[in-house]
Amino acid sequence: MTKVKVGDRLIGWSTNEEVRSNGGSGGLVTAVFAAALEKGLVDNVVVLEKANQFEAVPIITDSVEDVFNSAGSMHMLISNQTKYLQQFKNEASIALAVKPCDMRGIREQQKRNTIDSDKIFTVGLNCGGTMAPFKIREVVESVYEVDPDQVKGEEIEKGKLIIETFDGEHHSHSIDDLEVDDHGRRENCRYCTVKIATNSDLACGNWGVIGELSGRGTYVEVMTEKGAEFLQNAIDMKFAEVVEAPEKGTEIRGKVNGVMLKMAANTHKEVFKPIEGDKLEDLRKELENCIHCGACKEVCPVCACGVDAKCNKYYDPTDDYDISLYHLIRFLHLSDSCIGCGQCTDVCPADIPLTRLYRRFANPVQEELDYMPGMDDRTPPFFLTKLEELE
Amino acid sequence: MTAEIECEQNKRVSVSREGWTPKIVMFCCNWCSYAGADGAGVARLQQETNVRVIRVMCSSRVDAVHIYTAFLEGADGVLITGCHLGDCHYVNGNEKTLVKYKFIKSMLDEMGIEDERLQLQWISASEGQQYAAFVNEMTEKIRKLGPSPFRKPEVI
Ligand SMILES: Cc1cc2nc3c(=O)[nH]c(=O)nc-3n(C[C@H](O)[C@H](O)[C@H](O)COP(=O)(O)OP(=O)(O)OC[C@H]3O[C@@H](n4cnc5c(N)ncnc54)[C@H](O)[C@@H]3O)c2cc1C
Ligand code: FES
Numbered sequence: 001m002t003k004v005k006v007g008d009r010l011i012g013w014s015t016n017e018e019v020r021s022n023g024g025s026g027g028l029v030t031a032v033f034a035a036a037l038e039k040g041l042v043d044n045v046v047v048l049e050k051a052n053q054f055e056a057v058p059i060i061t062d063s064v065e066d067v068f069n070s071a072g073s074m075h076m077l078i079s080n081q082t083k084y085l086q087q088f089k090n091e092a093s094i095a096l097a098v099k100p101c102d103m104r105g106i107r108e109q110q111k112r113n114t115i116d117s118d119k120i121f122t123v124g125l126n127c128g129g130t131m132a133p134f135k136i137r138e139v140v141e142s143v144y145e146v147d148p149d150q151v152k153g154e155e156i157e158k159g160k161l162i163i164e165t166f167d168g169e170h171h172s173h174s175i176d177d178l179e180v181d182d183h184g185r186r187e188n189c190r191y192c193t194v195k196i197a198t199n200s201d202l203a204c205g206n207w208g209v210i211g212e213l214s215g216r217g218t219y220v221e222v223m224t225e226k227g228a229e230f231l232q233n234a235i236d237m238k239f240a241e242v243v244e245a246p247e248k249g250t251e252i253r254g255k256v257n258g259v260m261l262k263m264a265a266n267t268h269k270e271v272f273k274p275i276e277g278d279k280l281e282d283l284r285k286e287l288e289n290c291i292h293c294g295a296c297k298e299v300c301p302v303c304a305c306g307v308d309a310k311c312n313k314y315y316d317p318t319d320d321y322d323i324s325l326y327h328l329i330r331f332l333h334l335s336d337s338c339i340g341c342g343q344c345t346d347v348c349p350a351d352i353p354l355t356r357l358y359r360r361f362a363n364p365v366q367e368e369l370d371y372m373p374g375m376d377d378r379t380p381p382f383f384l385t386k387l388e389e390l391e
Numbered sequence: 392m393t394a395e396i397e398c399e400q401n402k403r404v405s406v407s408r409e410g411w412t413p414k415i416v417m418f419c420c421n422w423c424s425y426a427g428a429d430g431a432g433v434a435r436l437q438q439e440t441n442v443r444v445i446r447v448m449c450s451s452r453v454d455a456v457h458i459y460t461a462f463l464e465g466a467d468g469v470l471i472t473g474c475h476l477g478d479c480h481y482v483n484g485n486e487k488t489l490v491k492y493k494f495i496k497s498m499l500d501e502m503g504i505e506d507e508r509l510q511l512q513w514i515s516a517s518e519g520q521q522y523a524a525f526v527n528e529m530t531e532k533i534r535k536l537g538p539s540p541f542r543k544p545e546v547i
Contacts, residue, residue, distance in 0.1 A: 279503030280540050314456045321463040322541060328459045332498050361501050365494065387489045 004222055004232045004242075009250055011209055011217040012231070012242035016068070024073030025206035026217040028240055029123050032202070033095050034067045035234035042121055046084065046096035048074060053151045054133040058084045060094065073125065075156055076133045078186070080343055082106050082301035086114055095121040095230075099130070100194040101341040104374020105301025107199055108337055111380060112304035121230055124197020124223075126205025128156070128260055129189030132346065139183045144171045188342035188355045191268040195260050196253075199375050201227035208245060208253030219245055219253055271356060272363060284323050286357055289350040292317060292326060296344035296354050302337045302373065331361045336381045337373045338362040413533040416461040417442040417470040417526070418453045422480040423515045424472035430519030431526075438523045439530035442470065449473065450511075451484035455495055458509065462541040468508045468533040470525070475513040485513070507532045508539060 004010070014020045014027030023030055033045045047070035048056040056077050061067065081098045082105030088094060098106065103124050109115040137148040144163055153164040161184070162172040178184040197203045201224045208219040220242070222228050234240040275282050297303055297311065305311075311333070315326035340362070344354035366372065369381050369390055381390050419425040425446050431438060447453055450473025461469045471488065479485040492511045499509055510529060514522050 278540070279501070283502060310454070310456055314460070319463070322543065323463070325456070325459055325463060328463075328498075329455060332455050332494060335494055335498060361498050364501060365497050368497075382490070382494060384490055385483055386486050387493065390490065390493070 004228045004235070006222050006225060006228055008222040008228070009245040010220050010222070010231075010242040011213055011245050011249065012220050012234075012240050013213075013217040014071075015238055015241055019068055019071050020216060023071040024125070024218070025209060025215060026213075027071045028218040028220060028234075028242075029097055029125070029204055030067060030071040031240040032123060032230055032234045033097075034064045035237040035239035036095055036121065036230055037062060037064050037067060038239075039233050039237060041093075041230060041233060042095040043092040044094045046081070046094060048077065048079065050074070052149075053154060054137060054148070058096075060088070075129075075154060075161075076131045076136045078130050078132065078342070078346055080105075080299055080301060080341075082109060082115075083299060085109075085120065090116040090119045093119045093121070095123070097123045097125055098197065098200060099125055099127040100197040100199065101127075101192070101339055101374075102301070103197050103200045104194065104339040105341060107374045107377075108302040108339065108380070109304060112302075114304050121226055122197075122200040122202075124200030124203045126196050126203070126207055127189075127192075128195060129185030129192065131161075131185055135183065139178060143173060143178065143183060146171055186342050186346070187267075187271065187353070188340050188345065188359075191264050191271055192340060193261060193264055193268075194372075194375065195257050195264075196221075198223055202231060205253070207256045208249035208251075210246065210249050210252060219249060272360065280323075283357070286352060287323060287327055290324060290327065290352060291350055292324065293349060294326075295347040295349065297330065299343040299347050300334070301341055301343065302334065302339060327357075331358060333382065334358050335361045335365045336369070336371060338366075339374050411538055413441045413467040413530060413538075414465065415442045415468040415470060415530060415533060416466045417444050418447050418450065418457070418472065419444050420450045420473040420480075420485075421446055421448050423474040423478070423513075424518075424522060426516035427472075427514045427518050427522040430517065431523040432519075434519050436519060436523035438526050441530045441533075442526055449479065449481050449484040450488040451479075451481070451491075453488065453491075455491065458495060462504075462508075462539060465539070465542045467536075467539040467542065468510070468529060470529055471509075471511045472514045472522075472525070473511075475515055478515065504540065505536055507536060 012028040014023060014031035019027035019030050036042050037045055044060050044062050045067050046058050046060050047067055049059045050056045054076050056074055058079055081096055081102035103122055106115055110117050140146050140148045140151060140163060146163060146165055150165045151163055152166045155162045159175055160172045161175050162170055164170050175184045203221040203223055204218045209217050311326045311329040338358045340355060340359050342355045348354055371381055384390060419428055428444060450471055453471050458469050473485045473488055476485060512525050
């Protein structure tokens with residue numbers, strides 16, 4: 001086969017049968033990482049170490065063994081790869097798998113000089129949405145009527161969330177039905193408009209894998225030179241095999257993506273329908289339980305300020321303002337850069353739907369400027385010096 | 392007149408219009424509009440007395456923190472003035488003000504704050520006349536709008 005190049009659309013899988021069957025779909029991602037480590041293209045790989053079916057923590061490793069053990073997709077894990085990566089301060093070269101929103105965070109951090117793009121290699125995983133682990137535990141118990149500790153695995157297929165228990169039984173429910181009661185994907189995932197991580201080096205997913213390869217291969221779109229190099233390396237080292245993606249597969253991938261985006265647009269309309277009545281009062285009510293713990297800023301993948309930030313420094317609880325200055329400043333600073341990843345909502349101890357509030361201010365700005373943070377290489381508009389540069 | 396100004400849905404804000412006069416915070420650039428204000432005074436131009444002028448070295452010194460704080464502290468309007476485009480003492484400070492202004496405007500709009508409550512105007516050192524006119528015009532507009540929704544009843 002000819003050399004892998006940018007723009008190639010392939011179906012690939014791991015040559016290691018165990019990895020292939022444990023992998024999310026064929027274990028190609030795992031194979032690429034393992035080969036890169038073996039060859040020395042990167043010093044470290046970030047993989048997930050499972051605690052149980054619902055939880056995992058990212059770990060950084062230089063052992064091929066660890067990489068092999070990490071194969072598989074976790075749809076219930078809301079990792080924050082951007083923040084995890086930031087802590088290494090570009091000291092080592094790192095390869096990692098990212099959701100589209102993780103990658104958007106990384107790209108925004110690159111613009112803010114906290115992550116060096118030369119030091120990282122990213123494999124983007126298509127993402128139709130993630131689910132909060134605690135919620136899924138509840139759902140497994142109440143809707144599936146299964147003991148959450150008996151869950152062996154989870155899978156999403158054809159719009160169904162399938163739970164496999166240790167006794168080998170499969171229990172399935174349609175995600176649409178679950179979402180009617182807010183039991184499915186996180187809200188921000190339901191209106192997210194980036195399902196394919198075309199902003200990473202390799203965009204991988206199972207959409208478009210058809211026929212006998214279905215479930216045993218991953219559709220990969222080569223996005224960058226680096227992506228081509230790493231994939232070629234995995235093939236040369238005999239860790240992975242690839243074939244040209246059939247046209248029909250590419251068509252299906254595009255179609256499914258289109259359907260997902262349409263659904264997202266509908267949810268968007270629903271969630272962001274114009275507020276009737278007093279908008280300011282509505283905002284005040286939403287924020288009234290805020291305890292100013294600062295967790296939302298701490299996890300925000302696009303914020304690069306550190307502790308000495310305006311939002312922290314000028315906020316004083318004794319001011320007792322109607323709406324906290326902390327949030328007003330953050331709303332403004334994120335209006336051009338919020339990627340809608342949902343991390344702030346996830347960590348909020350007061351259960352404030354923060355992402356929705358941030359998006360409320362970000363939507364009109366980003367729409368008007370036709371600027372999509374993390375997908376767009378332009379300087380964040382707020383940093384520009386001239387109004388004309390915005391247009 | 393004792394009309395109560397109330398938010399549409401609740402009775403939190405009930406600042407009596409009686410005895411209410413607009414409070415306006417105005418940021419003036421040291422190199423232009425601040426001198427413009429001086430000029431207006433020297434020329435004895437009649438001006439409304441509702442503005443509190445804060446001198447800054449350049450309009451770009453005005454940060455969102457200042458604007459939001461002014462509103463949260465009970466200002467009914469915030470005016471920013473600076474040198475005409477191309478005349479900024481610091482090359483392009485006022486261009487940056489424009490960018491910032493655009494974003495803050497969009498945010499205030501999203502919060503349901505009326506457009507007139509935050510205004511940006513270029514006024515040079517020799518434009519005392521324009522300065523006085525701007526102050527009068529904005530005070531009148533804000534008087535018509537009534538107390539800011541940010542204003543707490545206890546703020547006088
Ligand atoms: C949350 C989620 C949603 C997805 N939704 C879709 C979809 O709608 N459509 C589609 O075509 N494909 C989707 N995928 C991608 C698909 O499931 C496979 O991950 C992909 O095809 C790669 O398969 P593989 O066998 O080559 O990967 P593997 O060899 O199994 O390697 C996967 C790598 O990803 C890491 N990983 C697993 N879960 C996560 C996570 N939550 N966050 C960060 N890293 C993780 C693992 O540690 C491992 O390194 C999704 C993946 C995830 C994680
Ligand atoms: S010096 Fe007047 S606006 Fe910059």
